[in-house]
């Protein structure tokens with residue numbers, strides 16, 4: 001098997017600005033941790049992000065779960081991203097035709113393209129969804145992740161569907177920066193582009209599930225399966241001390257990465 005590339009090597013191969021910035025941030029902060037700060041209170045979300053900011057390379061948001069949203073909140077978020085040096089990934093999971101996602105990405109209440117660096121999309125509609133998102137994001141140096149797999153039980157994103165995401169990614173090397181993946185080593189050899197990033201949700205130090213389909217893997221096994229960035233939600237924000245929990249996941253993820261090189 002070809003040797004695993006370091007984040008520095010992947011950065012050097014990256015064809016997209018946001019992707020390059022992600023790898024450079026990971027190296028600079030020694031962090032492959034992305035925290036999903038899925039709390040409903042905007043005030044609490046901002047306070048927690050300020051606490052855990054030093055430990056993450058990327059913040060994952062679900063803007064539509066927040067109880068308050070306006071341009072000031074967007075500004076607070078991008079200020080925190082600058083203060084702590086992390087990227088913002090809005091986990092919007094676009095899934096419509098190209099023309100509709102253009103306005104879902106750039107318009108509405110949330111104006112996602114104005115404050116996020118990375119978004120993601122399902123390829124259910126076909127490649128037109130990538131063309132639409134690219135029309136908005138490429139000129140602003142944004143990046144797109146394709147949902148190749150999901151962490152939830154019974155996911156239909158598998159087999160030939162997963163492989164199709166690789167084809168769509170290879171056709172859009174300027175804008176598609178990688179995948180939401182669970183077990184990338186089992187299918188990623190089909191990709192020509194070794195710069196692409198694999199971001200993996202469903203990560204917890206204690207394995208198990210949540211009673212609603214989520215299935216957890218620990219940081220070490222996720223990295224061993226080919227993941228580059230670990231996404232942790234409840235493992236951090238439900239912890240008694242979110243900051244020390246984020247530090248613990250940062251350390252676990254980084255040691256797992258170093259042990260793979």
Ligand code: 5FU
Nearest residue numbers: 036150151152180201202214232233234
């Ligand atoms: F695409 C996916 C997926 O396949 N599984 C996920 O869990 C996204 N997620 C998100 O990651 C989910 O919406 C949460 O925001 C986060 C996982 O949170 P947890 O609290 O660590 O389970």
